[in-house]
Amino acid sequence: MSNPSNKIQSVFNEPGCNRNHGKAEKERKKGCTKQLQPGAAAGGCAFDGAKIALQPITDVAHLVHGPIACEGNSWDGRGSKSSGPLLYRTGFTTDIDERDIVFGGEKHLYQAIKEIVEKYNPPAVFVYQTCVPAMIGDDIEVVCRAAARKFGKPVIPVNSPGFVGSKNLGNKLAGEALLDHVIGTEEPEYTTPYDINIIGEYNLSGELWQVKPLLDALGIRILACLSGDARYHEVARSHRARAAMMVCSKAMINIARKMEERYAIPFFEGSFYGVSDMSESLRGIAKLLVMRGAPEELAGRTEALIAREEARAWERLEPYKPRLRGKRVLLYTGGVKSWSVVSALQEVGLEISGTSVKKSTQEDKQRIKEIMGDDAHMFDDLPPREMYKLLKEARADIMLSGGRTQFVALKAKMPWLDINQERHHAYAGYEGMVDLVHEIDQSLHNPIWEQVRRPAPWEAGAEDTARMTQAA
Amino acid sequence: MAKVLTAKKACTVNPLKMSQPIGGALAFLGIQGSMPLLHGSQGCTSFGLVLFVRHFREAIPMQTTAMSEVATVLGGMENVEKAVVNIANRARPEIIGICSTGVTETKGDDVEGFLKLIRARHPELNHIALVYVSTPDFQGAFQDGWAKAVDRMVEALVEPPSVGAQRTRRINVLPGCHLTPGDLEELRDIMENFGLEPLFLPDLSGSLDGHIPEEFTPTTLGGTSLAGIRGMGSALGTIAIGEQMRGAAISLENRTGVPYALFDRLTGLAPNDELMAHLSRVSGMPVPSKYRRQRSQLVDAMLDGHFYFGGKKIAIGAEPDLLWSVASCLTEMGSHVTAAVTTTASPVLERVPAAEVLIGDLEDLESRAADADLLVTNSHGRQAAERLDIPFYRLGLPTFDRLGAAHLVTVGYRGTRNLIFDIGNLFLGDTHEPSPDTWRHVEPAPDQLVQLSGGV
Numbered sequence: 001m002s003n004p005s006n007k008i009q010s011v012f013n014e015p016g017c018n019r020n021h022g023k024a025e026k027e028r029k030k031g032c033t034k035q036l037q038p039g040a041a042a043g044g045c046a047f048d049g050a051k052i053a054l055q056p057i058t059d060v061a062h063l064v065h066g067p068i069a070c071e072g073n074s075w076d077g078r079g080s081k082s083s084g085p086l087l088y089r090t091g092f093t094t095d096i097d098e099r100d101i102v103f104g105g106e107k108h109l110y111q112a113i114k115e116i117v118e119k120y121n122p123p124a125v126f127v128y129q130t131c132v133p134a135m136i137g138d139d140i141e142v143v144c145r146a147a148a149r150k151f152g153k154p155v156i157p158v159n160s161p162g163f164v165g166s167k168n169l170g171n172k173l174a175g176e177a178l179l180d181h182v183i184g185t186e187e188p189e190y191t192t193p194y195d196i197n198i199i200g201e202y203n204l205s206g207e208l209w210q211v212k213p214l215l216d217a218l219g220i221r222i223l224a225c226l227s228g229d230a231r232y233h234e235v236a237r238s239h240r241a242r243a244a245m246m247v248c249s250k251a252m253i254n255i256a257r258k259m260e261e262r263y264a265i266p267f268f269e270g271s272f273y274g275v276s277d278m279s280e281s282l283r284g285i286a287k288l289l290v291m292r293g294a295p296e297e298l299a300g301r302t303e304a305l306i307a308r309e310e311a312r313a314w315e316r317l318e319p320y321k322p323r324l325r326g327k328r329v330l331l332y333t334g335g336v337k338s339w340s341v342v343s344a345l346q347e348v349g350l351e352i353s354g355t356s357v358k359k360s361t362q363e364d365k366q367r368i369k370e371i372m373g374d375d376a377h378m379f380d381d382l383p384p385r386e387m388y389k390l391l392k393e394a395r396a397d398i399m400l401s402g403g404r405t406q407f408v409a410l411k412a413k414m415p416w417l418d419i420n421q422e423r424h425h426a427y428a429g430y431e432g433m434v435d436l437v438h439e440i441d442q443s444l445h446n447p448i449w450e451q452v453r454r455p456a457p458w459e460a461g462a463e464d465t466a467r468m469t470q471a472a
Numbered sequence: 473m474a475k476v477l478t479a480k481k482a483c484t485v486n487p488l489k490m491s492q493p494i495g496g497a498l499a500f501l502g503i504q505g506s507m508p509l510l511h512g513s514q515g516c517t518s519f520g521l522v523l524f525v526r527h528f529r530e531a532i533p534m535q536t537t538a539m540s541e542v543a544t545v546l547g548g549m550e551n552v553e554k555a556v557v558n559i560a561n562r563a564r565p566e567i568i569g570i571c572s573t574g575v576t577e578t579k580g581d582d583v584e585g586f587l588k589l590i591r592a593r594h595p596e597l598n599h600i601a602l603v604y605v606s607t608p609d610f611q612g613a614f615q616d617g618w619a620k621a622v623d624r625m626v627e628a629l630v631e632p633p634s635v636g637a638q639r640t641r642r643i644n645v646l647p648g649c650h651l652t653p654g655d656l657e658e659l660r661d662i663m664e665n666f667g668l669e670p671l672f673l674p675d676l677s678g679s680l681d682g683h684i685p686e687e688f689t690p691t692t693l694g695g696t697s698l699a700g701i702r703g704m705g706s707a708l709g710t711i712a713i714g715e716q717m718r719g720a721a722i723s724l725e726n727r728t729g730v731p732y733a734l735f736d737r738l739t740g741l742a743p744n745d746e747l748m749a750h751l752s753r754v755s756g757m758p759v760p761s762k763y764r765r766q767r768s769q770l771v772d773a774m775l776d777g778h779f780y781f782g783g784k785k786i787a788i789g790a791e792p793d794l795l796w797s798v799a800s801c802l803t804e805m806g807s808h809v810t811a812a813v814t815t816t817a818s819p820v821l822e823r824v825p826a827a828e829v830l831i832g833d834l835e836d837l838e839s840r841a842a843d844a845d846l847l848v849t850n851s852h853g854r855q856a857a858e859r860l861d862i863p864f865y866r867l868g869l870p871t872f873d874r875l876g877a878a879h880l881v882t883v884g885y886r887g888t889r890n891l892i893f894d895i896g897n898l899f900l901g902d903t904h905e906p907s908p909d910t911w912r913h914v915e916p917a918p919d920q921l922v923q924l925s926g927g928v
Contacts, residue, residue, distance in 0.1 A: 039509065039537070039538075043518060068491045069490075069493065073519040076854075092483055094482065101610060112482040115482055115483045163543075384688060388688035412688075
């Protein structure tokens with residue numbers, strides 16, 4: 001039976017990760033995720049992370065091998081968009097029961113793959129391992145191999161049961177599955193000197209489409225996006241790209257680095273959030289492509305596009321400046337989003353009253369310091385009670401965070417904006433930055449705040465309010 | 473009436489079912505000062521938490537024993553202990569409700585035994601109630617987890633009544649998980665109007681009704697108080713709502729001698745007549761004029777609405793008690809339930825007014841709903857409704873793409889009236905305009921054909 005723990009060790013030992021370099025051998029072995037505290041943990045499991053990373057591949061069937069909890073409690077919850085196939089939004093699970101636990105679930109899994117192939121005929125089936133079948137020893141790799149042979153199509157094992165670790169580890173294990181079983185298994189019909197991969201972009205709320213038109217305008221082709229709005233065959237052919245951009249911090253650094261090793265595809269780390277970050281990313285892509293043999297003139301065209309787009313963005317942001325100047329933002333989010341959004345928001349005159357660095361690397365923290373100055377208020381963990389107090393005392397005007405902390409802000413009657421994966425707005429590129437600022441403005445200046453903070457008629461201080469309203 | 477079948481597929485497609493542990497956790501969320509704790513991998517909690525946040529649009533207290541692979545193999549005693557101690561220190565709850573999961577049940581953790589050890593080692597935690605319920609993911613469904621958790625709370629917390637302690641107006645209410653906070657509020661109002669003092673176990677209308685607290689609390693705020701639960705034995709009666717609550721009602725009666733009455737549904741005219749008669753009998757009060765009026769309004773709504781319900785084919789996907797409730801009401805309005813899919817076994821299923829009830833998934837519902845006029849299920853039905861291109865009424869948990877899921881009321885005369893209006897309006901909005909060819913069933917003469925086709 002395959003052993004995922006070797007894989008996990010190798011993922012933890014990531015040479016491409018700067019943070020990892022600074023660690024002693026022993027510490028490195030412990031891995032990059034903190035030990036989870038029973039009774040004080042938050043966040044998803046490794047299975048969750050693997051699913052988040054791969055589900056954006058739109059035309060394959062994503063089959064979860066496990067009891068109903070893993071898929072039944074979670075499906076159709078992510079905002080990754082597709083320009084075509086919708087199969088990725090269909091929930092597939094073996095929904096195993098006691099019989100499977102006693103007799104083993106491998107036959108059940110095989111049968112489930114068969115049904116999917118017969119009914120939906122997708123280009124590939126991705127099979128996700130979960131805790132219970134991992135415990136009873138179901139070998140999904142063997143089942144996938146047998147099914148692939150029998151049905152004549154790729155059946156990809158994703159060996160990332162929840163209890164091996166955090167969501168972030170699951171992202172990386174998902175990357176390993178692509179590296180082991182998908183990438184490089186097919187050849188593209190043709191290649192161009194302008195072919196790139198985008199790694200770690202999930203097209204949430206359609207964010208990839210805020211960037212793609214710019215690449216289209218430059219004649220740059222996204223050979224594969226890993227994994228937003230991707231098709232199976234694109235991922236399989238992605239090893240022929242000339243260059244790659246890695247988005248979203250270290251979530252999929254293993255893919256970027258190993259593709260560089262195996263296929264000599266150079267990559268850089270960039271962000272699509274914020275005007276200047278977007279421009280830097282376009283420059284980075286152009287630079288790498290030219291380095292790999294694309295005509296020099298690409299750089300010039302890129303600069304021209306950047307100049308046009310930046311001017312347009314600033315012109316559109318201008319009206320917001322007087323409305324937002326001096327307003328204080330509390331950022332509570334993980335990883336790369338903290339520094340790239342920080343610089344973006346400062347560009348329009350917002351002040352950052354604090355930012356979380358829980359999931360940020362040392363490098364991230366350094367960048368935050370560079371951007372925000374030494375008095376930057378960084379915190380590792382902000383317990384909800386503290387957060388509530390901070391907001392209630394109006395030490396910030398708005399909080400930007402994920403859904404988990406949404407109600408801490410709203411119950412404190414403070415404006416809040418969703419910038420995590422469940423969000424409904426797209427904030428990437430020049431377009432997205434304008435939208436983000438627009439949303440912040442909408443939220444800050446919504447007339448409800450004044451109303452909801454008014455005391456009820458039976459509360460102290462209510463009389464004054466009532467009289468004032470009458471006078472007005 | 474109905475033939476109950478179980479889907480014979482290896483692959484569940486578009487699940488309707490959710491797992492037992494989070495059903496149990498939701499029951500604990502209806503208790504004041506509570507922290508539900510799932511004994512499993514952190515994902516087990518995370519998925520349930522996100523699901524409830526999306527449905528209720530509220531902060532959800534829920535914790536995990538964060539079992540790693542190694543801890544799972546070695547047994548979870550240490551994790552359960554650490555979790556209980558950490559929660560006690562950080563959240564200061566009055567009760568921790570512990571639900572097992574698939575992982576820890578497969579390993580076979582003896583959590584009852586763990587708790588005895590923890591009690592012995594940590595006398596400083598004596599003031600915190602610890603209630604454990606076994607809810608493996610690979611058995612049953614959400615509704616079963618809820619029912620088991622309530623049953624366990626009755627067994628673990630309700631004290632035998634002391635002599636002469638009977639409270640003459642107190643009535644216990646054991647609501648199924650298919651009732652919303654809004655439903656509970658409506659029922660409380662009704663019972664109070666009979667001069668009764670209802671005590672709900674659990675009481676989501678106290679904790680998840682969307683109120684604004686004065687202070688932040690890491691546990692539930694509102695819900696059934698522990699003191700209230702302990703004193704349930706002094707009530708003059710118990711009303712259980714939904715077949716799923718029969719077990720808890722019997723446990724309560726066995727422990728305390730408080731007699732129960734079970735209402736398998738409270739949507740529709742007849743069941744609410746029964747409820748009114750029962751409350752009148754228990755309280756010794758005549759039915760208040762308010763409800764005489766509301767009954768009359770419901771009858772009027774049935775008269776106004778029946779034109780649009782008559783003969784309609786309806787496909788429903790819901791847990792057993794919700795399915796029974798809504799299928800019965802719609803059938804009583806003249807519609808036909810042509811497809812019924814549910815999640816788990818229940819004695820009510822064979823009484824559902826449909827030819828068949830299938831324990832299956834939303835793929836099964838979709839394939840059986842091809843000629844339906846209306847789809848009724850939770851928000852997960854949205855893709856199917858779009859493909860079927862028929863009106864869609866969202867009912868049940870999770871409802872994540874509409875506001876106000878917690879306040880949807882379908883019980884009582886008034887709730888039934890609203891349901892008839894809401895669904896009737898969907899039918900009204902889906903009327904198809906007739907055309908000159910709507911009723912044509914014979915070919916026109918050849919020269920007419922030229923005229924009809926535009927006279928080329």
